[in-house]
Amino acid sequence: MKKLLSMALALVLAVGCLTACGGGSGDKGGSSDTFRIGGIGPATGAAAIYGNAVKYGTQIAVDEINEAGGLNGYQIEYDFQDDVHDAEKSVNAYNTLKDWGMDMLVGTVTTAPCLAVADKTVQDNMFTITPSASSPDVLMGDNVFQVCFTDPNQGSKSAEYISENKLATKVGIIYDSSDVYSDGIRAKFVETAKSLNLEVVSEAAFTADSKTDFQTQLKQAQDAGADLVFLPIYYTEASIILKQANDMGYAPKFFGVDGMDGILTVENFDTSLAEGVMLLTPFAADSEDEAVKSFVTKYQEAYKEIPNQFAADAYDAVYAIKAAAEKAEITPEMTYSEISDAMKAAMVEINIKGLTGGDEGLKWEATGEVNKQPKAVIIQGGKYVSME
């Protein structure tokens, strides 16, 4: 009897599934009077912080464009699907969005899932622009574009900057060996540093499973005599590192990359700990730039948080779509593949200012890689100050 009931329960659920799926498949064609933009990223799980930033940043851009009359006169619908930072779930999310009738994809947020999804979008010829998946491997086809810097680019730029400005002679590195982003930057940094006669005295790793305590890694850098510690990691871990270094009484220069952006906005973080930290970032939330100010205000009103570079990159991704869509004169009647063909031709011709473009703005190569200059900033008095 117990089995019978279990089976009945299973049956009820299965029927529920089928009806749910049926609903999805009925909508395959998409609609002809709106553009449907999909987004994929982690909205739950340990990486949710990045996925939500992208989701919110995109939403703000979409709302702005809709208010101003839409994309080529058509409104945009936006749907963001959770992938829990897992490749397989990311593909599920992509398929869900296809069922919904997606025309273009802003995503995915994190690198490893993006590799799996980009592979599918290349097969389908679906226009894809990822705000934040920074590995160059993501650019698998001519329909995939990136808004953030690539990892090697950041690694070499950081090493060059440190060497040119003679910030240090002995460098220690603390990085996440289980993270593609962090490891990618670290590898290129070490390679470039070698050619620039910058001595890397310690390379200490942590992994996704042990990222609470960094005193060991800091101690190793200290014992090796590093006068600068390079942190190609995200700001969550960086905030612990700064705290622990302070407790230890170790005060080298700290140099971060774009993942470090956001450290000043961690709720309740003592910003005096970040005093003197340098980083290369395309975005600063407290910039005097009008566009940035307006974005930050809207973001804070809507989500009660200060946006980080993920949100800014996502915002720029939507505006890149807008610029390219206007140039390519696409309409929602076109299939996603036709849209993709038109968009990829237009992408290499556009130049948008963007939140992350600095003075020269954002331009794209045919490979999908973005052309923008990272800006070196130093944190002083709880604010970014340009180092030039």
Next chain:
Amino acid sequence: MSFLSYLINGLSLGSVYAIIALGYTMVYGIAKMLNFAHGDVIMIGCYVVFTLMSQYGVHPGISILAAILICTCLGVVIEKIAYKPLRGANSLAVLITAIGVSYFLQNLALLIFGADTKSFTSVVNMPPLHLAGGKLTISAVTIVTVLSCIVIMIALMLFIRKTRAGQAMLAVSEDRDAAQLMGVNVNGTISLTFAIGSGLAAIAGILLCSAYPTLSPYTGAMPGIKAFTAAVFGGIGSIPGAFVGGLVLGIIEILGRAYISSQLSDAIVFAVLILVLLIKPTGLLGKPIQEKV
């Protein structure tokens, strides 16, 4: 000198593991279940302290008491709703329900507090201790953590040995049915165990976040699983075992990272664990399992 300082880091990390492991091991001893939601009760405790202290400016001491109280209630409620109906069922069924509770707490926190990381203000506001001419620095949190760990362990042992309720716990853990026949209130005892375990979780969480000051809905998950490992390592069900297991695990993790390989530190910890268990199959201080035909 570096070695000493690594050792102290290890002690600090290990004491946090130990306090979490104490909660695991107590619940295991009495209810014979692995409460995988324990790590997430820790996280809830941290959020309570964080909200009270940083957003409403409540005194740390009161915040801590509030967190202990809320976690205690939470533990009892979870036990009543999710675990009690399964008493008498296979222990694996309870394990899976505990995993469900763990997902529930994580996602509840995600909805209420958001995914963004919060920086936790340490509840310990004392200057670090400098020894050996400033070469060796011990932070105040480390000292407080180690001390509270020892105090909690001794208090727990005294409670179990000296009080009626503690004796009842011991009786229930030895043989639940026999204890019931002798007039022990089994349900009450199990509730009490969950209450104490969850209260300890709150303390562990506050110390964890004071030493490693970030807070997110997933803060409790990894320390939880490490503490579970520590509890088994020391011999699950044994209170001194959890203490020793936690400390040893923390020290191995830090020393392995410092002297062998920082990339492989997880693998090193687990490899040592396997070796120890192969030599002592019931953990460091676990009771040998008696087999009856």
Next chain:
Amino acid sequence: MKTGIKNMKKEVRGQLITYGLVIGVFIIVQVMLSLGMISNLMQGLLVPLCTYSIVAVALNLCVGYLGELSLGHAGFMCVGAFSSAFFTKCTMTTGLNENVRFFLALLVGTLTAALFGYLIGIPVLRLRGDYLAIVTLAFGEIIKNVINVLYIGRDSAGFHFGMKDETSLGLGEDGEVLVNGAKGIMRTPHQSTFTIGVILLLISLFVCFQLVNSRSGRAIMAIRDNRIAAESVGIPITKYKLLAFTISAAIAGIGGVLYAHNLSTLTAQPANFGYNMSIMILVFVVLGGMGSFRGSVIAAVLLTMLPEILRGLADYRMLIYAIVLIAMMLFNWSPKLIEFRKKFIADVFKKKEKEAA
């Protein structure tokens, strides 16, 4: 003797129902696919559903029949996935027929997982209960951690191994990095199809059913029910335990092969090969009923689909998922509820009988 025959028949019938169920679903899905009635999401889910069903069957053999709690089956999946993807990657340029290559990759993955299962089983199976669980968990985590720092490259001089980074491999000009640390193995071909998945699931079920209904299977269950009694009647405990554990690992490896050839990139992340996955598989097994392979398959299918179906709930998705999981566990396992259900059903049936009379 009579009851023995009756039991046999019942077992055979149970097996046939399971095979029939899988084949039936397969046929329905194929028909619906050809009619274009299945959404992209469901199409994408078909292979993962097979993967998790296979791994759930594997773990059920270990937990339900051998009676040993393993929290490391994601590790065996990982070994199967990486070894087969590595093989595929190595032989991609040799011009080997695609299907032959996949078959060989399948063999490589399964055998490697079996080898790991055997080697790990020797020390681990001496332990009991939760100690065994934690040691299998430890092995799973070690495997994941080591793969994350493993670099293998190939050039004209042969294979190069490293534990540091790409450049330390010292590859020649024509070199190619095959396994790239945290980045894992990239650009593996998609070769897992629903048909292959179902065939592999049927094979796994067949192997498990044959094993548990054989002489060895009865020995394994005897060990589970009473180890000392089993030993005293002369059953070689270690041999049978190892047998079941190795087969279980090998089948988990099959699941891994399927997983590896379904996605274009293979990385060992906490989400796919960490202890979380091992626990998820355990959830399938316990929810489906320990010792019931059919239950494992059904639970794996339902619980893999559930979060996808709940996507409409947006932010509340995983919260609802957790509640449903707890509710299902209570419903299926609570002694009081089971009693209540029994009574309820008995009442309903009695009424029907009365009405019929």
